[in-house]
Structure formats: structure tokens, C-alpha cells
Amino acid sequence: MVEETLKLAYGENSDLLKDKRVAAVQALSGTGACRLFADFQKRFSPDSQIYIPVPTWANHHNIWRDAHVPQRTFHYYHPQSRGLDFASMMDDIKNAPNGSFFLLHACAHNPTGVDPSEEQWREISQQFKVKGHFAFFDMAYQGFASGDPERDAKSIRIFLEDGHLIGCPILCKEYGTLWSESWLSNPPVHGALIVSTILGDPDLKKLWLKEVKGMADRIIGMRTTLRENLEKLGSPLPWEHVTKQIGMFCYSGMTPEQVDRLTKEYHIYMTRNGRISMAGVTTGNVGYLANAIHEVTKSG
Numbered sequence: 001m002v003e004e005t006l007k008l009a010y011g012e013n014s015d016l017l018k019d020k021r022v023a024a025v026q027a028l029s030g031t032g033a034c035r036l037f038a039d040f041q042k043r044f045s046p047d048s049q050i051y052i053p054v055p056t057w058a059n060h061h062n063i064w065r066d067a068h069v070p071q072r073t074f075h076y077y078h079p080q081s082r083g084l085d086f087a088s089m090m091d092d093i094k095n096a097p098n099g100s101f102f103l104l105h106a107c108a109h110n111p112t113g114v115d116p117s118e119e120q121w122r123e124i125s126q127q128f129k130v131k132g133h134f135a136f137f138d139m140a141y142q143g144f145a146s147g148d149p150e151r152d153a154k155s156i157r158i159f160l161e162d163g164h165l166i167g168c169p170i171l172c173k174e175y176g177t178l179w180s181e182s183w184l185s186n187p188p189v190h191g192a193l194i195v196s197t198i199l200g201d202p203d204l205k206k207l208w209l210k211e212v213k214g215m216a217d218r219i220i221g222m223r224t225t226l227r228e229n230l231e232k233l234g235s236p237l238p239w240e241h242v243t244k245q246i247g248m249f250c251y252s253g254m255t256p257e258q259v260d261r262l263t264k265e266y267h268i269y270m271t272r273n274g275r276i277s278m279a280g281v282t283t284g285n286v287g288y289l290a291n292a293i294h295e296v297t298k299s300g
Helices: 002-010 029-044 058-066 086-095 118-131 154-161 177-183 190-199 202-232 240-244 256-266 286-297
Strands: 050-054 071-075 101-105 134-138 249-251 275-277
Touching (some): 002 190, 029 058, 029 134, 050 058, 058 071, 071 086, 190 202, 202 240, 202 286, 256 286
Parallel strands (some): 050 071, 050 101, 101 134
Antiparallel strands (some): 249 275
16 A cells, blocks of 8 residues: 555656655554654654644644644735735745744645645745755645646655655655554554555556546536636625635635624535535535525625
């Protein structure tokens, strides 16, 4: 399982894999991988901090807190443009102490769905080299962002091409396995065997890639339909960000009060920061969702 997943993340023809320059261990999914890295950071760099983007998946804060790693934040999302605050992000990277640890979302940023462009990733990578920073990538949605796992892994491959040592999601590289065994000696085999069976069989892998693309394309289509419905209703607000964002979630820009109205008046549920789970939007409910959003946002 680990070998096949490495190929998926780094590429079938990765020189790193051919030269056996990657150390990997199975973790307990994404949360377990993050905790494994947080404990690694605390043990081998006890005076370090972790820089976490604003916003991020809420559990990131819990994981590093429980590992007793001090947290700092860096700019990421720009509420007014509903896009990436790249200039402020780069300033924070430049101003962080040399050799700092940063948590980065490899693709389909959760919760915003806003990702740097390939050119921006290259700039980020170069600034990390200048500062000697260490990147830990959380890549929970490879394939579900664009529908193409190769494209979705571009950020980590840029960092690897530039010669960085990085930490990766699901897999924890560059770590000693003896240390990891003291924390997690026997990860479950059932899920690992399913993954290795699918990724290790060319026909099954081809079918899996087709299904992943189908799921991603459906979500992309629902984004387009949701935006079109809102615009047809005459919404006074701009909704371009719905289709510019990527991945499983839409960071709608609605206020907590507007979300509360959706829940109370329309029985539509989402987190109070306005994050819509696009996987739950279908051809059967997208019209109802658009109308409800329009009703609670049309007055500004």
C-alpha cells in the first residue's frame, strides 16, 4: 500500500523513488499522519513552532495543540476578493524565522477551496529555500480537486524538484521507523490491502481513476449550476468565486447569521463560516439551495 501510494503522490517515474530516497510509514489516515508529524516535530525540534494558514481545517489546531507544539498563523484567504491573499502570505513566509515549520494544503484547500497557481507554488518553494523552511503538506483530496491526481500533486512535486525535504499526508517521510513504532506499531491492514489491490492492478487502477474523475467533474458541474441559478435569480452579489474555487467545499462568503437563517428557515445545514459541502449538492436540490441562499443574502 505504501509503495503504491508513494507512486501516486510522487509520480510513477520519480527519481526519489527509484533512488530509494524516501522513507514512508502507514499512518491512521490524514488525522493520524498529521499527529505523527506533530509529535515528530516536537521530539526532534522541541523549540520550534508550526505556522498554520488562516483559515484551515479546524482539527489542525487541535492536533498540534495536543502535541504541545506552539502555533503561529500566516495569511492565506482574502475575504474581500474571496481568493488567495498571496502578497500577505509571501510576506509572512519571508518574515518567519529561518528554518520554520509550515503546514500547507497541497490542493483543494479546506475550507476555502482556494489554491495557489502553479507559478505561485514555484515562488513559494523558492522562498522556502531562501529561508530554509520545512513544509508539511496535508494532501487529503488528491484527485478530488481537478479530477486528475497528477495535476493535484503538482505542489509537492514542485517542492521535491527544488530539493526540499518535506512531510507528506498519509505518508510520513524522512522519519525513523523505530520512532514511529513507539507511537503506532500496528496500523490496520484491511484498508491498506484494499488500496494496494486497487493501485497495484492496472485495470482496477484505471477504473478507480475514471471514478475519481467522474466524482470531481460532478462537483465542478454543481458549482457551475449553483452559480448560474444564483445569477438567474438576480442576486446582487458576485458569485464568481463559487466556480473559481476547487475541491469538495465552497467557501460561500455567507455570514454566520445568514447560515443560521438557512438552518432555521430552510433546513439547510453547513458550518457557520459558510462552508458548503459540494458533495451534497445534487441536480435535485441545487435549485432549492440557490433560492435559499438568495433569500438570506439578497439584502446584503
